[in-house]
Amino acid sequence: MYLRLSVFAIIFSxxxxxxxxxxxxxxxxxxxxxxxxxxxxxxxxxxDLLGAADGIQKSAEGSLGGKFETVVALDxxxxxxxxxxxxxxxxxxxxxxxLAWQP
Numbered sequence: 411m412y413l414r415l416s417v418f419a420i421i422f423s424x425x426x427x428x429x430x431x432x433x434x435x436x437x438x439x440x441x442x443x444x445x446x447x448x449x450x451x452x453x454x455x456x457x458d459l460l461g462a463a464d465g466i467q468k469s470a471e472g473s474l475g476g477k478f479e480t481v482v483a484l485d486x487x488x489x490x491x492x493x494x495x496x497x498x499x500x501x502x503x504x505x506x507x508x509l510a511w512q513p
Contacts, residue, residue: 431496439500446499449473450510454503459483466510474512481509 432442441447453465463482470478474497481489486507491498497512 437502441499442496443499445474446470446497446510447501450499450501450508451503454506454508462506466508470510476512478510478512483507
């Protein structure tokens with residue numbers, strides 16, 4: 411049953427990515443902006459999750475403009491969000507999972 415759900419989730423993500431101009435990044439998650447993904451990967455590192463979230467937010471706001479919301483965790487998580495003009499991305503780096511979006 412778990413395998414079937416995983417396959418469905420992967421197929422759904424691929425269809426979602428194709429329909430919205432988004433893509434599946436190297437982490438295996440949906441991302442809709444290369445600049446945001448780059449800002450996130452550059453800001454992540456170390457053991458401080460709040461520091462990583464703050465770094466991602468400042469980097470995204472500085473390079474892309476506007477306000478961004480961020481979540482960083484030590485385990486994968488599900489989410490549903492409304493975002494503006496393709497400005498959303500989820501990544502994994504060194505065991506940290508991060509999501510950023512422009513509301």
